[in-house]
Amino acid sequence: MVSKTEQSQLDRLENQVDNGGGGDWEYLCLVRKLKVRRSDKVLKYGLAILNDPKKRSSLGQDEWTLYEQVAIAAMDCQSIDAAKDCIKVLQKKFSESKRVGRLEAMLLEAKGSWAEAEKAYSSLLEDNPLDQVVHKRRVAMAKAQGNISGAIEWLNKYLEIFMADNDAWRELAEIYVSLQMYKQAAFCYEELILSQPTVPLYHLAYADVLYTLGGLENLQMAKKYYASTIDLTGGKNTRALFGICLCTSAIGHLAKGRNKEEKDSPELQSLAVTALEKDYKQRAPEKLSLLTTALKSMKIS
Amino acid sequence: MAEDLVLDTAIRDWVLIPLxxxxxxxxxxxxxxxxxxRSTQVPDLKIVKEGQVIVRARNFRAGANFIPPRSYRARKIYFTNEENGLLHVPKGQTPNPQAQMFSDPNMAMDMMKKNLSMIIPQTLTFAWVNFFFSGFVAAKIPFPLTQRFRSMLQNGIDLSTVDVSYVSSRSWYFLNLFGLRGLFSLILGEENAVDDTQRMMQMGGFGFDPTKGLSAEKDSLDIVQHEWALPKFEHRAEAVLRKLVH
Structure with a gap:
């Protein structure tokens, strides 16, 4: 996670570098430290440093790190030749290194020669079965080929070992949602909520999944999670407000005959409607009529 | 002490600086x-996995109230059931770290190497300092200090009349031993600094047993009471929205 101060520092440096104000190396270091994806800029400014012998030699040992960073950025931008040059230099310097081997496998992957890349990754994993990056590359590769079930299989294998990896859970959840496997996705989102209970986005996504699953119990749970999203975002999340309305209306439909009115918070839905109307009035008055018809169709306003 | 000790400049040239x-x-x-x-240490799959299980179980314990009761129960059984729960350690399978050390020669080798690179040079230099420079007053710090510093600064001189601000050669050696970290990190790069104090700490932590962590985590999971926090959130959301609307 990138904190606010780091983000503002990054923005400031980026602005400075874009306007030719210097500090390129500091910017590249920060990008690397925060693991943000700025491949085009890394490629541009990193190559500029690497092509200038004086600047390059002043980096000392960090020169090689920069080569690696630029190589990965180049692959991300599909400038295969630049990546190839960087990897060649690294290859010359560290001929036996696994880290360079990883880069070479990534180059194969970037070129789209899947079978060869797969072979390279497998041999890397044989040497070090705990290489997280290689595991993740494999998942990405399966996904890039459109082999979604393969990606799920790899991810599950990876999560069996590294079960505290949030990003992997999140990726798996999104894949399951894309395949409409909502029960599995719900499990993944629960896992995410457990590890970071205060991130509203996970609550929201979990509520979405529960709502989609349907059924009275799930709808009631979904409503609760929409409510927690509202609480965590301070009522700023439009999707959660709509979610409350949809849930209430759906619960109303389902619970009609049963007369089982267990209303913990009867006002929540009307409050959500008011908040939505207020928000639309403020930010998009011309779409207010759309909102009213939408709410009317839910038979709640 | 009215008159100061005058230190020979030769002491500076031949003791302080060379040391x-x-x-x-x-x-x-x-x-x-x-x-x-240094041998590249390949971490053991089992140990990594156990560490991850512990992290996940800890997260579960901390955030348990945020997931519905059904999911909570399923997870609790997954973690703590007696047959194949993740945190369940079968009896008799807790490997003794000592036995493990003997069965794995690499581990003993690593220990040896660590010890060799740490203890041998230290003993040698200490013997060398003791042999050549024992009893020297090597330097004087420019400010007075209390008597308590005597054992730190005048190691090797048993004179209670010498002012504490004089530093003996052996103490100078110790000051160097522990105080050169900053210099090393300048010369060798940030992470490479040889830090003796830190290494000694690491030695103490050796022999950590991950299975103990597993069963401890299981015990604390067993006593967790689940109280779903979400129903409360509807009221809180109401309060938030009310504030927003009005």
């Missing part, structure tokens, strides 16, 4: 030797 220079050189040398001997 510091030798300490720095030995530090650098040791860095390169240990770099040569």
């Amino acid at each position: 510091s220079v030798v300490m720095v050189l030995i530090g650098v040398l040791r860095y390169f030797v240990s770099k040569l001997m």
